[in-house]
Amino acid sequence: MSKAEYIFNKINKTLEWFIIIIFALLVLDVLFQVISRYLLGTSFTWTEEFARFSLIWMTIIGAAYLNAKKEHLSMDFLYQKLSIKNKRKASIIIEIFIFLFALIIMVIGGFNLVYTTLHLNQLSGTLRIPLGYVYAILPLSGILIMYFSIYHISNFYSNKNIV
Template structure:
């Protein structure tokens, strides 16, 4: 196994662990909210905000993970009808599009959002967490997606991957 493949596998495993942890936190948070509301007849104020932030992180980091595993949503009817050369060109085009989207929208836009919210000192309403920390998942996931696109591009070029 090549060094890039080993690194790719380890990063994917780490992301899996983080996603599972966030999901576990989300489940405990929602159960706590239900328990407090229906058993204690009161409501903890932080649970809704924590659930919202957990969903943001699990969604955006999950998108990066799916990009790594090449399991993102796609319609492949036309792709399946193409010849091998056309399929390879299409895969390269897709990886370039994913890379550019991750670069401009997620990394550059995300860093701008993080900088702005940290610079303005915006805090979340209940947890009082700087919103820049919450939004930091956007450029982080974008950088991961860019790395995964480069990895897939290299695999496509060396014919290690075809779909």
């Protein structure tokens, strides 16, 4: 196993555990909300906001994880009709577009969003945490997606069997 593969696998394993932990916290949070509402007769407002933020983080990190595994949603009817050589070219072009999207929208736009919300001292409604911390998952996930795109492109060039 090469060093690049080792790092790739380590990042993926870390993302798996991170997503599992966020999901477990989300389930516990919603369970606590249901129990407190029906058994204790009181409702805690912070549980809804925590669930929303957890879902945001889980979804955006999940997108990076699926990009690494190449299991994101795609329509590949035309792609399957291509020759091996053209599939490789199309795959590289797709990865370049994914890289550019992650760079422009997620990293640059995400850093701008984080900076703006932190600079304006915007706090979440109930938990009173800076929204920039919540939005920080966007550029982080974008950086991961960019890394995975570079990794996939390098595999297209180094291993002729990968399509």
